[in-house]
Amino acid sequence: MASISAIGPDTSLTRYMQEIRKYPMLAHEEEERLARAWRERGDQKAAHTLVNSHLRLVAKIAMGYRGYGLPVGELISEGNVGMMQAVKRFDPDRGFRLSTYAMWWIRAAIQEYILHSWSLVKMGTTAAQKKLFFNLRRLKGQMQAIDDGDLQPDQVAKIAHLLDVPEQDVVNMNRRLSSADSSLNAPIKMDGEGEWQDWLVDDSEGQESELAEREELTGRKALLANALKTLSERERHILSERRLKDNPTTLEDLSQHYNVSRERVRQIEVRAFEKLQKSMRTQVAEQRQAVRAVQARMA
Numbered sequence: 001m002a003s004i005s006a007i008g009p010d011t012s013l014t015r016y017m018q019e020i021r022k023y024p025m026l027a028h029e030e031e032e033r034l035a036r037a038w039r040e041r042g043d044q045k046a047a048h049t050l051v052n053s054h055l056r057l058v059a060k061i062a063m064g065y066r067g068y069g070l071p072v073g074e075l076i077s078e079g080n081v082g083m084m085q086a087v088k089r090f091d092p093d094r095g096f097r098l099s100t101y102a103m104w105w106i107r108a109a110i111q112e113y114i115l116h117s118w119s120l121v122k123m124g125t126t127a128a129q130k131k132l133f134f135n136l137r138r139l140k141g142q143m144q145a146i147d148d149g150d151l152q153p154d155q156v157a158k159i160a161h162l163l164d165v166p167e168q169d170v171v172n173m174n175r176r177l178s179s180a181d182s183s184l185n186a187p188i189k190m191d192g193e194g195e196w197q198d199w200l201v202d203d204s205e206g207q208e209s210e211l212a213e214r215e216e217l218t219g220r221k222a223l224l225a226n227a228l229k230t231l232s233e234r235e236r237h238i239l240s241e242r243r244l245k246d247n248p249t250t251l252e253d254l255s256q257h258y259n260v261s262r263e264r265v266r267q268i269e270v271r272a273f274e275k276l277q278k279s280m281r282t283q284v285a286e287q288r289q290a291v292r293a294v295q296a297r298m299a
Contacts, residue, residue: 013072013073016059016073016076017059020052020055020056020059021056023052023053023055023056024053025053025056026049026050026053028097031050031053031092031097031098032092034046034047034049034050035050035087035090035091035092035098036092038050038087039090039091039092047087047088050087050090050098051080051083051084051087054083054098054099054102055080055083057083057099057102057103057106058076058079058080058082058083058106059076059079061079061103061106061107061110062075062076062078062079062106062110065110065111065114067137068114070113070114070117074113074117075110075113075114078109078110078112078113079106079109079110081109082102082105082106082107082108082109082110083102083105083106085105085109086098086101086102086104086105086106087102089105090102111130111134115130115133128163128164128165128169129165129169129173131163131165132163132165132169132170132173133173135163136159136170136173136174139158139159139162139163140155140159140174143155143158150171150174150175151170151171151174156170156171223280223283223284224276224280226279226283227275227276227279227280227283228240228276230275230276230279231272231275231276234258234268235268235271235272235275236272238254238258238265238268238269238272239269239272239273239276241254242254242269243269243273251265251266
């Protein structure tokens with residue numbers, strides 16, 4: 001598709017608005033003729049004319065998103081991309097005007113750009129979150145909740161009801177919109193000494209904790225392995241099938257395997273588990289006694 005008028009780095013918004021007013025709006029019949037020419041024959045000139053005749057619509061829609069702190073020129077440029085996508089997919093046989101169809105593509109392109117540019121942190125990943133992002137400021141204005149603090153509980157409840165989202169999502173989004181991203185390399189004080197990242201706390205476990213946890217897990221496995229050796233082959237098998245598997249084998253299946261009643265299988269399972277617990281407690285007690293003996297010799 002041919003290029004369209006765009007706001008370059010050296011083009012002011014006022015000049016751009018003056019330029020796009022030169023493109024006349026199309027009558028319904030002319031619009032339909034050009035749309036068919038593009039759809040049926042791939043007429044680039046017809047597509048170019050369709051896009052240019054709607055540049056004022058793009059600018060009008062883009063102006064409605066000025067409150068998000070992004071350059072209007074960039075919003076218009078993204079809207080123009082959405083306009084081109086609309087022309088590519090427009091079907092004149094459906095009976096509605098191009099402007100009615102295009103406004104959805106224009107808004108979608110601008111909103112996606114805002115979501116990706118507004119914050120370094122990914123947000124608005126679901127349709128409900130996008131709806132909340134682009135309607136929260138408007139609803140706050142209607143409630144005259146224009147300060148940057150937290151919303152009142154009744155305000156949160158009303159917004160959540162109107163937008164059909166959880167109240168916690170409203171609270172979280174409001175806090176995100178009320179505070180811009182800050183660099184972790186920004187100095188804490190005016191003298192430049194120290195950065196915010198110096199105060200970040202690592203919540204992950206240290207190497208010592210990980211090593212201790214790994215050794216404890218290894219010890220538990222050793223205790224279990226030794227305790228299982230005290231069971232008979234049948235007790236060990238039944239206990240493993242009933243207690244140590246993610247999907248335990250049923251009593252019915254085990255009763256058929258050993259040709260005994262389900263109650264007998266249950267009794268063997270209970271007895272084996274009690275023997276296992278007793279063995280592990282005995283091992284732990286012996287280990288503690290050994291440790292105390294060593295400590296006594298070193299004292």
